[in-house]
Amino acid sequence: MEFSDCIRGRRSVRRFSDREIDRADIERIVDMARYSPSWKNSQTVRYHVVLDGGVKGEIARGGVCGFERNTKTIDSSRALVVVTTVTGICGYEPDGSFTTAKGAGWEMFDAGVACQSFCLAAHSLGLGTVILGIFDGDAIKARLNLPEGESVSALIALGYPRDPAKDAPPRKEVSELLSFI
Ligand SMILES: Cc1cc2nc3c(=O)[nH]c(=O)nc-3n(C[C@H](O)[C@H](O)[C@H](O)COP(=O)(O)O)c2cc1C
Numbered sequence: 610m611e612f613s614d615c616i617r618g619r620r621s622v623r624r625f626s627d628r629e630i631d632r633a634d635i636e637r638i639v640d641m642a643r644y645s646p647s648w649k650n651s652q653t654v655r656y657h658v659v660l661d662g663g664v665k666g667e668i669a670r671g672g673v674c675g676f677e678r679n680t681k682t683i684d685s686s687r688a689l690v691v692v693t694t695v696t697g698i699c700g701y702e703p704d705g706s707f708t709t710a711k712g713a714g715w716e717m718f719d720a721g722v723a724c725q726s727f728c729l730a731a732h733s734l735g736l737g738t739v740i741l742g743i744f745d746g747d748a749i750k751a752r753l754n755l756p757e758g759e760s761v762s763a764l765i766a767l768g769y770p771r772d773p774a775k776d777a778p779p780r781k782e783v784s785e786l787l788s789f790i
Pocket of ligand 1 (some may be wrong): 682
């Protein structure tokens, strides 16, 4: 797939088909996502993939702050990727102080970069994704018994799209986004 087709053609997918995902394809996606840039190459992003339908259903109900749209999306997905970040590294100096005024904000920055790579890699393999930002990280962390030093940064619902791809939602013009100084 051409890079421009991949980046323009990726859409957030919220309805998925019943087709199973091959675990090898999830490994291929993470194999691509791991080449994302990160703070001092710290590579703190982790991917916990929930394939078990029962556990996924529990997160769909108890882990999305009552946001029904996300409940439906997770129920429809074939896998839920819980993207976490190992805390206390991105943005920090060895003595524990912050390197910049952005503080620990770089943790979410690295997670965002990795999520975009993950979604584009999935799209290149014909898989659909949607990043979900409305979730209860503490509830999910407790239910999945995730490592103490990790914080849930995002969820990604994953599966083969049920419907043909739609047009992209409107984008701002380049002239509104770009300035030269
Ligand atoms: C940080 C972030 C959080 C998001 N949270 C949600 C969400 O909770 N639920 C949802 O359905 N979509 C969510 N989205 C998807 C956006 O709505 C979607 O990317 C946007 O409408 C543009 O559509 P496109 O991805 O098809 O280009 C999120 C996207 C991002 C980047």
